[in-house]
Amino acid sequence: MRFSIAIAFVGGMWFAAPVPMAEAAPCLMVTLTGTQSGPSVFNGQAGAGTLVRYGDDSNDCAAMKLQFDAGRGTNMRLSQIDVTPVQLNAIFFTHMHGDHTEGFADIMMLRWYFKGPKIDIVCSSDATSVLGVTNSCRKYVTHIADAFLQSGEIAERRSEDNARLAGGPVDLTNVITFDPKDEPQVVWSSGDVKVSAIRSTHTAGHASYRVDTPAGSVVIGGDAGNDVLAPPRASSTSDQVEKLAKGVDIIVHSAFHPVLGPDRGSGFPPLSYYRQSLASDLGAMAKRVGAKHLMLTHLGPSLGAVIHNRWKVPGGPLTQADYRKAVEAGGFTGNTIVGTDLATLRLPAK
Numbered sequence: 249m250r251f252s253i254a255i256a257f258v259g260g261m262w263f264a265a266p267v268p269m270a271e272a273a274p275c276l277m278v279t280l281t282g283t284q285s286g287p288s289v290f291n292g293q294a295g296a297g298t299l300v301r302y303g304d305d306s307n308d309c310a311a312m313k314l315q316f317d318a319g320r321g322t323n324m325r326l327s328q329i330d331v332t333p334v335q336l337n338a339i340f341f342t343h344m345h346g347d348h349t350e351g352f353a354d355i356m357m358l359r360w361y362f363k364g365p366k367i368d369i370v371c372s373s374d375a376t377s378v379l380g381v382t383n384s385c386r387k388y389v390t391h392i393a394d395a396f397l398q399s400g401e402i403a404e405r406r407s408e409d410n411a412r413l414a415g416g417p418v419d420l421t422n423v424i425t426f427d428p429k430d431e432p433q434v435v436w437s438s439g440d441v442k443v444s445a446i447r448s449t450h451t452a453g454h455a456s457y458r459v460d461t462p463a464g465s466v467v468i469g470g471d472a473g474n475d476v477l478a479p480p481r482a483s484s485t486s487d488q489v490e491k492l493a494k495g496v497d498i499i500v501h502s503a504f505h506p507v508l509g510p511d512r513g514s515g516f517p518p519l520s521y522y523r524q525s526l527a528s529d530l531g532a533m534a535k536r537v538g539a540k541h542l543m544l545t546h547l548g549p550s551l552g553a554v555i556h557n558r559w560k561v562p563g564g565p566l567t568q569a570d571y572r573k574a575v576e577a578g579g580f581t582g583n584t585i586v587g588t589d590l591a592t593l594r595l596p597a598k
């Protein structure tokens with residue numbers, strides 16, 4: 249039971265008295281801020297990202313706002329649900345592919361323009377691929393507004409208001425890096441909210457996340473695929489994500505449809521296809537871990553697309569029903585959401 253202070257005017261005097269009131273019920277909201285798969289643009293879809301909001305009924309589940317990935321147009325989508333960059337408590341990256349990161353500069357420039365506050369940026373430490381290429385989230389964040397420093401934009405706006413930090417957006421960032429492991433590790437927490445990460449296969453340094461709150465839990469798989477990079481293998485999904493997702497309420501995951509497989513002749517590169525999880529295998533994984541909700545995002549191919557990226561979709565454009573059918577083929581009988589921008593799930597349901 250909580251107490252609030254009631255002020256009463258009684259008998260010519262003001263009295264303040266504690267009054268018992270019901271505890272506001274905790275709630276969790278998961279919103280897809282972008283569902284585009286890969287570098288292409290299609291029909292105004294924003295790049296990959298997921299907003300996780302947590303709070304209670306008294307603040308409409310919005311006491312805490314965590315953004316996972318920030319693809320192209322993330323800021324525009326956030327504006328449609330009245331979330332400004334200043335309100336975000338932390339930003340997490342699954343990996344450094346542009347379709348998951350392009351919207352970050354936009355978010356940070358506006359946060360800087362609005363004068364902060366500082367924000368935690370959580371991602372994996374530098375990781376080098378088998379081909380010797382290093383992915384560096386830290387460098388990415390450090391240099392996020394270099395073009396605006398070089399153009400004079402940062403200096404000019406600061407000359408109008410010197411409360412803005414001289415170094416630009418990077419001065420607002422607190423970069424927290426971790427080494428993704430095969431077991432979940434807590435990488436960020438605040439109050440009731442805990443965020444864990446696990447290593448997963450896609451690019452070097454790829455990580456998947458899980459958010460646990462008193463209102464429920466959500467796994468954000470990112471573009472995770474199986475450690476075995478091509479068939480024969482038991483599943484296209486990640487064993488590590490499956491470990492992370494045990495007993496979780498919601499799984500948000502990039503999903504490909506089998507129609508883009510090499511056997512269907514679209515010409516879509518097998519490497520790109522095999523390093524993603526198939527909708528059917530995600531259905532099977534969601535069933536195995538006992539998830540209640542599966543939110544497919546980053547759909548390959550996009551819903552309604554005749555051409556995905558630059559490859560013709562065999563058999564014509566896909567519908568939500570096609571993805572749902574694939575998930576059901578995997579055996580999942582829970583709630584499946586075939587992602588469109590701003591699709592939202594609330595726990596508990598209202």
Ligand SMILES: [Zn+2]
Pocket residue numbers: 285286296345347348471546
């Ligand atoms: Zn991607």
